Amino acid sequence: MFAEFLQFLLSGITIGAIYALAGLGFSIIYNSSHVINFAQGEFIMVGAMSTVALVGTGVPLPVAILIAIVATMLVGLALEKFAIEPARNADVVTLIIITIGASIFLRGVAQVLWGKDFHSLRAFTGDTPINIMGATIVPQSLWVLGVTMVVIIALGWFFSRTLAGKAMLATSYNRLAAQLCGIAVKRVLMLSFGLSAMLGAIGGIVVTPITFTSYEAGIMLGLKGFTAAVLGGLGNGAGAVVGGLIVGVAEAMGAGYISSAYKDAIAFVIILFVLFFMPSGLFGKRATDRV
Amino acid sequence: MKMMLKGGAVAGVALAAGLAVGVAQAADPIKIGATLSVTGGASFLGDPEKKTLEMYVDAINKDGGVLGRKIELIVYDDAGAPDKATSNVKRLLQNDSVDIIVGGSTTATTMAAVPLVEKAEVPFISLAGAVVIIEPVKKWVFKTPHTDRMAAEKVFADMKKRGITKIGLISEDAGFGKSGHDESLKVAPNYGIQIVADETYSPKDPDVTAQLTKIKNAPGVQAVFNFGFGQGPAVVTKNYRQLGITVPLYQSHGVASKSFIQLAGESAEGVRLPAAGLVVADQLPANDPQKAVVTSFNKEYKAKWGSDPSTFAGHAYDGLQIALAAIQRAGSSDKAKVRDEIEKTSGYVGTGGMVSMSPTDHMGLSLQAFHMVEIRKGDWVLID
Amino acid sequence: MQRNRYIGLAVLAIVIALLPLAFSNNYHYDIAILAGFNAIVCVGLNLLVGYAGQISLGHAGFFALGAYASGILTTRYGVPPLLALLSGAVFVGFLAFVLARPILRLKGHYLAMATLGIGIIISIVLNTESWITGGPDGLMTDAFSVAGVALTTEKTWYWVVGGLLLFAVWLALNIIDSPIGRALRALHGSEVGAQVVGVDTTQYKVLVFVISAVFASVVGSLFAHYVGLMTPTSAGFMKSVELVAMVVFGGMASTYGAVVGAAILTSLPQFLATLHDYEAVVLGAVLMGTMIFMPRGLLPTMVRLIRRWGQ
Numbered sequence A: 001m002f003a004e005f006l007q008f009l010l011s012g013i014t015i016g017a018i019y020a021l022a023g024l025g026f027s028i029i030y031n032s033s034h035v036i037n038f039a040q041g042e043f044i045m046v047g048a049m050s051t052v053a054l055v056g057t058g059v060p061l062p063v064a065i066l067i068a069i070v071a072t073m074l075v076g077l078a079l080e081k082f083a084i085e086p087a088r089n090a091d092v093v094t095l096i097i098i099t100i101g102a103s104i105f106l107r108g109v110a111q112v113l114w115g116k117d118f119h120s121l122r123a124f125t126g127d128t129p130i131n132i133m134g135a136t137i138v139p140q141s142l143w144v145l146g147v148t149m150v151v152i153i154a155l156g157w158f159f160s161r162t163l164a165g166k167a168m169l170a171t172s173y174n175r176l177a178a179q180l181c182g183i184a185v186k187r188v189l190m191l192s193f194g195l196s197a198m199l200g201a202i203g204g205i206v207v208t209p210i211t212f213t214s215y216e217a218g219i220m221l222g223l224k225g226f227t228a229a230v231l232g233g234l235g236n237g238a239g240a241v242v243g244g245l246i247v248g249v250a251e252a253m254g255a256g257y258i259s260s261a262y263k264d265a266i267a268f269v270i271i272l273f274v275l276f277f278m279p280s281g282l283f284g285k286r287a288t289d290r291v
Numbered sequence B: 001m002k003m004m005l006k007g008g009a010v011a012g013v014a015l016a017a018g019l020a021v022g023v024a025q026a027a028d029p030i031k032i033g034a035t036l037s038v039t040g041g042a043s044f045l046g047d048p049e050k051k052t053l054e055m056y057v058d059a060i061n062k063d064g065g066v067l068g069r070k071i072e073l074i075v076y077d078d079a080g081a082p083d084k085a086t087s088n089v090k091r092l093l094q095n096d097s098v099d100i101i102v103g104g105s106t107t108a109t110t111m112a113a114v115p116l117v118e119k120a121e122v123p124f125i126s127l128a129g130a131v132v133i134i135e136p137v138k139k140w141v142f143k144t145p146h147t148d149r150m151a152a153e154k155v156f157a158d159m160k161k162r163g164i165t166k167i168g169l170i171s172e173d174a175g176f177g178k179s180g181h182d183e184s185l186k187v188a189p190n191y192g193i194q195i196v197a198d199e200t201y202s203p204k205d206p207d208v209t210a211q212l213t214k215i216k217n218a219p220g221v222q223a224v225f226n227f228g229f230g231q232g233p234a235v236v237t238k239n240y241r242q243l244g245i246t247v248p249l250y251q252s253h254g255v256a257s258k259s260f261i262q263l264a265g266e267s268a269e270g271v272r273l274p275a276a277g278l279v280v281a282d283q284l285p286a287n288d289p290q291k292a293v294v295t296s297f298n299k300e301y302k303a304k305w306g307s308d309p310s311t312f313a314g315h316a317y318d319g320l321q322i323a324l325a326a327i328q329r330a331g332s333s334d335k336a337k338v339r340d341e342i343e344k345t346s347g348y349v350g351t352g353g354m355v356s357m358s359p360t361d362h363m364g365l366s367l368q369a370f371h372m373v374e375i376r377k378g379d380w381v382l383i384d
Numbered sequence C: 001m002q003r004n005r006y007i008g009l010a011v012l013a014i015v016i017a018l019l020p021l022a023f024s025n026n027y028h029y030d031i032a033i034l035a036g037f038n039a040i041v042c043v044g045l046n047l048l049v050g051y052a053g054q055i056s057l058g059h060a061g062f063f064a065l066g067a068y069a070s071g072i073l074t075t076r077y078g079v080p081p082l083l084a085l086l087s088g089a090v091f092v093g094f095l096a097f098v099l100a101r102p103i104l105r106l107k108g109h110y111l112a113m114a115t116l117g118i119g120i121i122i123s124i125v126l127n128t129e130s131w132i133t134g135g136p137d138g139l140m141t142d143a144f145s146v147a148g149v150a151l152t153t154e155k156t157w158y159w160v161v162g163g164l165l166l167f168a169v170w171l172a173l174n175i176i177d178s179p180i181g182r183a184l185r186a187l188h189g190s191e192v193g194a195q196v197v198g199v200d201t202t203q204y205k206v207l208v209f210v211i212s213a214v215f216a217s218v219v220g221s222l223f224a225h226y227v228g229l230m231t232p233t234s235a236g237f238m239k240s241v242e243l244v245a246m247v248v249f250g251g252m253a254s255t256y257g258a259v260v261g262a263a264i265l266t267s268l269p270q271f272l273a274t275l276h277d278y279e280a281v282v283l284g285a286v287l288m289g290t291m292i293f294m295p296r297g298l299l300p301t302m303v304r305l306i307r308r309w310g311q
Helices: A002-033 A040-056 A061-087 A092-114 A139-161 A163-173 A175-180 A185-211 A217-232 A237-258 A263-277 B002-024 B043-062 B082-095 B107-120 B148-161 B175-191 B209-217 B231-242 B258-268 B277-283 B290-305 B311-330 B335-343 C002-022 C026-051 C059-077 C081-104 C108-128 C154-177 C179-189 C191-196 C201-227 C237-250 C255-293 C298-310
Strands: A130-132 A135-137 B030-036 B071-077 B100-102 B124-126 B141-143 B166-172 B194-201 B223-227 B249-251 B272-276 B370-376 B379-382 C144-146 C149-151
Touching: A002 A040, A002 A135, A002 A139, A002 A163, A002 A185, A002 A217, A002 A237, A002 B209, A040 A061, A040 A092, A040 A185, A040 A217, A061 A092, A061 A185, A061 C255, A092 A217, A092 C108, A092 C237, A092 C255, A135 A139, A139 A163, A139 A185, A139 A237, A163 A175, A163 A185, A175 A185, A185 A217, A185 B231, A217 A237, A217 A263, A217 C108, A237 A263, A237 B209, A263 C108, B030 B043, B030 B082, B030 B311, B043 B071, B043 B290, B043 B311, B071 B082, B071 C255, B082 B100, B082 B107, B082 C026, B082 C255, B100 B311, B107 B124, B107 B141, B107 B175, B124 B311, B148 B175, B148 B223, B148 B249, B148 B272, B148 B370, B166 B175, B166 B209, B175 B194, B175 B223, B194 B209, B194 B231, B209 B231, B223 B231, B231 B249, B231 B258, B272 B277, B272 B311, B277 B290, B277 B311, B277 B370, B277 B379, B290 B311, B311 B335, C002 C026, C002 C154, C002 C255, C026 C059, C026 C154, C026 C179, C026 C201, C026 C237, C026 C255, C059 C081, C059 C108, C059 C201, C059 C237, C081 C108, C081 C144, C081 C201, C108 C237, C144 C201, C149 C154, C154 C179, C154 C201, C154 C255, C179 C191, C179 C201, C191 C201, C237 C255, C237 C298, C255 C298
Parallel strands: B030 B071, B030 B100, B100 B124, B124 B141, B166 B194, B166 B223, B223 B249, B249 B272
Antiparallel strands: A130 A135, B272 B370, B370 B379, C144 C149
């Protein structure tokens, strides 16, 4: 009984960690621009697919990963520069549609470049399962969890200790005031897209040995990432991580104890329930409207 | 609306121009239409199918076509969405006036097209699996792949041989897996097999360990059967090994492509599945009638596209060959005559097996057409 | 305003009447009918998104519920199509009413999330409960008929849908010009401001949410009968996004814009189908480009350009 529970929990946390990384990407962009970037899932896909493509041409894995992360960041920067910035004063819904257009575009390009097949990467450190009190976990899951943790710690350090990070935080609190203090808001925007793209790429790469990837892999992960970010409270990094873990664990427990057909619905029911009582998510700032 | 108007007008002019050209030419091309799931969740079906059709239509046109007429292939992508398939088929029937339709990569897109082709009285050869396509028999509808019921029967027969009576079933909750699941439940008792655990997953689930844990803990499970296609079965296979489940794992014919082995990697070792002779072409005995056909198809496809063809590519090959042979025999592209000739297809040896259709059997394959294969050292090994 | 409205309606009527002159076969009618269906949903959705400023990423769910209500009631229980359509609309209206209060308390992206969740839950239920919905393979539906007269040919459907579209636009314009519409606009400008001057914002938001859901449900019912096949994908996230994209593309807070957006985004993929692998690239680029360079949407930008050119 306990082994079963532990198995569900471990599976849920592994998947939840991926959702958390995707959710963090949403949060960072939201913080600096109040844009919900529906192309976040495509960052995940681009990172994974370009790594697969590079490895396929014989590039060693670590080098391929580095190039892929840089390439994805460039995609993120280009998205900000050519699609978001020119439309900065547009309505929220308009911006959503722009990012949705971008996601369709990126999927289309990926499909032309890399075809429609599913791809996998070799697990970083083998496939021998690790037994933990009757439950099992693949070594790659530890990579996912470890990398997620490192990323979260690094982000925490970045936002609290570096000038650039502080500038980003300041911009998210009050854009005008930040501008008055001499923060180059435009550069903060660029930075946030680059950072989110990097997070997406890292998440996509570490998880590919477990879940595989294809040009459409970003749709589902993006959706779950958005869910995680909203559940935790938009703009709250820690919230996104908690949100991702809750969604992941809820799905695994739902599939294990209730019904595998309804596991996705269970996650969404939880979110609706949370939102009914906490309209700004678990850790979101209470929104105040200016008149 | 204005855009529509303009588009409509352009299309109208184009059509008129097309007609004028048509009259000027001595012989109109034979038009083969196709709606395939080239993108979307079922793209690993539709993509090789499209490649196969294009490649052979080109080759045949270079050799002068059929009945002295060129073949024109019109393919539209339905992304696996039945409502898109409906609108594609309407377009093929009414705008492109095709002589015959090949395709419908999935059961859902095929069934969406069925009422339209029946009404328009155009022969239709589906490339999808489920038994509902040909049962009950529909006058204008045929199919080339083996049915999901046959796959279940083949698997259960193999289990019976190994003395397995209690199994866990895990299936995808979308079209192919759901239909396969239902057929499996139906035929299992015929082989004395009892399904003691019955789980599902969504096509894009990154993890199914929760479902597999339940199956693992179900009392008396002697084997597990997975019905699904795409990345799902690869995830199932990987998680299966991760959980250290030791009883045999069976997959359906939905994974009979090399990409499954590539995705699942070493986890795929020992997995058994029913598949067409195509995947084990070189292991077929020399006297097997299929040997020559599948060997040359394999070679031609690989030469053109650089990868081994999946059995799905083979379904499209068979569909095209059956259609063209029927047109040849009918001596024209007259729809009613072609339909009658397709129904009379007899002893055609294709990638799926020997096809002999009849008014009551619009698929024409028998269980013999299926081979049981096991994955060993990253390759298919014929085991019966 | 009043005069403008009738000119607009007249232009729309003339376009609908003349459009068939450009059609050479039933396929063209088919595209126009699908565009018409989407246009009606978008006219309703525009009230919510464009005027009340409340985003919904779940309207495909209401569309699908209407469709399945019609499909299930007519094929499994022999209910006459019109009655089934009305039952579906009442059911969806009631559901929307119940959901509206808790949901519409949410703002912006939280509202987007909640509506998205509702849409996905609906599509999962439709996908799973196959004993009644037919599951992922869908549900076959018979032709629509009223008093023994069946709607079968594309031509008759075209005129029915055209008529309904005119009616929907007329209805929407009336709502916009009524006190409800004024309250909604106030709400869009500043919700707190509207509350301060005594507008019961919640009540109006609920009302317009229900209206837009019923629009979607009725069209869903007709769609089910027209296509003859319903699948859970029509309740999916992508379909909801498509509907919102049509509204925004054509021009938010512009009823005719919603019609134009629906017409273009329905027919565009048909033109692009011949591009095969490049279809998604071009579609994405068009969507992005239009929204970047015309953030107010196509129709309002065009109208402004024409006005400026006229001066």
